[in-house]
Amino acid sequence: MKYLRVELRYPPDLTHPMHRLVDESEAVERDVLVHGTVFGEPNDTFLFYVEGDIDVYTEALRAVDRIREFEVTRIDETGHYVLLTQRRDPVDDATFDPLQRTGVVVVPPIDFRPDGVARLTMVGNAGPLREALGELPDPIETTVLRVGEYDWRQAVFDPALTDRQFDALAAAVDIGYYDSPREATVEDVAERIDAAPSTASEHLRKAESAVMAAFMELREVS
Structure with a gap:
């Protein structure tokens, strides 16, 4: 079973405000999507792991209109879990719809990094994986970082x-x-x-x- 380690690079106008925070503020060091629940409804629910000044992060959350609600759980001095619900937008649909297909599984986490970069792992059959990558929107630059045989134990x-x-x-x-x-x-x-x-x-x-x-x-x- 093949896996692809993929890097998506979003242009500034398509980068989520919370992920831009990783670029713009030294107070937030890491923003990782650990799990997500996406239905056919307008709102999605996500669990993030955040490293850094949580006060800066939560202030930014309150400033984003599409974020409906959130809850913060402290892990240690700098690490927190953030459970949030947000309204889906066209960028979300354009990015994730191609990945939601038979023969492809997106394996969390999705690691959001500076410069509009998101890194994720895709597992599945060769044909659907190629189709998923080919249907991602043109403004999002896609790079395959690594290809290999998938082994869940690597994540342990x-x-x-x-x-x-x-x-x-x-x-x-x-x-x-x-x-x-x-x-x-x-x-x-x-x-x-x-x-x-x-x-x-x-x-x-x-x-x-x-x-x-x-x-x-x-x-x-x-």
Whole structure:
């Protein structure tokens, strides 16, 4: 079963006001759609995970006319869940209608990032996946970041690496950088990912730190 890791880049005039907040305010660091319920009704309900100053975020929520109601639940000092109901608009329909078809499943979360970027995972049959991507509106720039065989277990352990950190780590494993004895050098990793050795080394250090931290957190939870 194939999966696609897809990046959607919205032009400013089509970017949701709450996602523009990620660009415009340093107070909000992350805005992630965890789950959503979409019916044939005018209003949809979504659960977001938000990192940052929740007061700034909720003030922005109140300023968006299409948001009908919301509820905030604190997780820790900077992390919150936000359950909200909002009126659907034509941009929502144009974006998500092509994805709601037989043979395609959008697997949450959808990660909203700066510069109008949303990243999501699509699972399904090759034909419907191609059709879904082909029917997304032209103003939304679509990039397929990764293609592979889907395995739900990958989501159980997620150190939230950047794409470049993942590429460096994958290259290092593939060429034997972590073998004992070591069969490759940082320079070999750098050549594989087309980067300077110092850049490759930095990617590896940050990736290793994130992986170890995520692993320890997983162990503590279990």
